[in-house]
Amino acid sequence: MSYPQYPDQPEQYPPGGGYPGSQYPGGPGYGGQEDRPAPARPGKLLEGCILTWVGSAAGLLVGVAFLAMSGSDEFNDVFDAAGADVETFLKVLGGALVVWSLLAAVLAVFTVMGNRWAAIALAVVGGSYIALVGYGIVNSGDVSGLIGIAWVLVSLALIFSGSKAWFDHKRGKGVSY
Numbered sequence: 001m002s003y004p005q006y007p008d009q010p011e012q013y014p015p016g017g018g019y020p021g022s023q024y025p026g027g028p029g030y031g032g033q034e035d036r037p038a039p040a041r042p043g044k045l046l047e048g049c050i051l052t053w054v055g056s057a058a059g060l061l062v063g064v065a066f067l068a069m070s071g072s073d074e075f076n077d078v079f080d081a082a083g084a085d086v087e088t089f090l091k092v093l094g095g096a097l098v099v100w101s102l103l104a105a106v107l108a109v110f111t112v113m114g115n116r117w118a119a120i121a122l123a124v125v126g127g128s129y130i131a132l133v134g135y136g137i138v139n140s141g142d143v144s145g146l147i148g149i150a151w152v153l154v155s156l157a158l159i160f161s162g163s164k165a166w167f168d169h170k171r172g173k174g175v176s177y
Contacts, residue, residue: 039165041112048158049108052122055151056105063097066090100129111159114170119159126152 069075070090104125110118129152133145 039169041114042161042163042166044158044161045163045166046112048155048160049112051151051155051158052108053105055148055155056101056108059097059101059104063094063101066094066097068094070094100125114167116167116171119163119167122159123156126156 067090070087075086104122107118107122107125111122130149133149137143137145
C-alpha cells in the first residue's frame with residue numbers, strides 16, 4: 001500500500017540524513033558539540049612511555065641475570081657459607097623482575113594507544129615498585145635503588161602531564177581544555 005504524495009509537501013526525511021538549516025550532513029550531533037580537531041598525542045606521554053620501555057628492558061636484563069646466577073654453583077657456593085638460600089632468593093627476585101618488567105612494557109604500549117586504564121595501571125605498578133624499593137632502602141641502608149625510584153617518578157610524571165585532553169578524546173568524551 002502506498003500513500004500519495006501531496007503537492008507542496010516536503011519529504012518527511014530529507015536525503016542524506018541532514019536537516020534543513022543544518023551545516024552538518026547528519027545534523028549537529030549529540031549534544032550539539034562542535035567539531036574540534038582531535039588533539040595530538042602529547043610528546044611528553046610518548047617520552048614517558050619510552051622511558052618505561054627502557055627501564056623495563058633494564059629490569060628484564062637484571063631479572064634474567066639473577067635467574068642465570070641462581071643456577072651457578074660457583075656463585076651459590078660463595079654465599080652458602082653464610083647459611084643463606086641464595087638460589088631460591090635469586091630465582092624469586094629474578095622471576096619477579098622479569099614479570100614486573102614485561103607487565104610495565106605492555107602497559108606502556110596500551111598507554112601509547114590511548115587507554116587511560118593502562119596509564120593508571122602503570123602508575124599502580126610503578127607505585128608498587130617504589131614502595132618495595134623504598135622498603136629495601138630503609139632496611140638495608142643501600143641507596144642505589146634511588147635511581148630506579150627517580151626513573152619511575154620521571155616517567156610517570158611525563159605520562160600524566162598534559163595528557164588528559166588526549167585520553168578524553170580517545171575515550172570518546174568531548175575534548176576538555
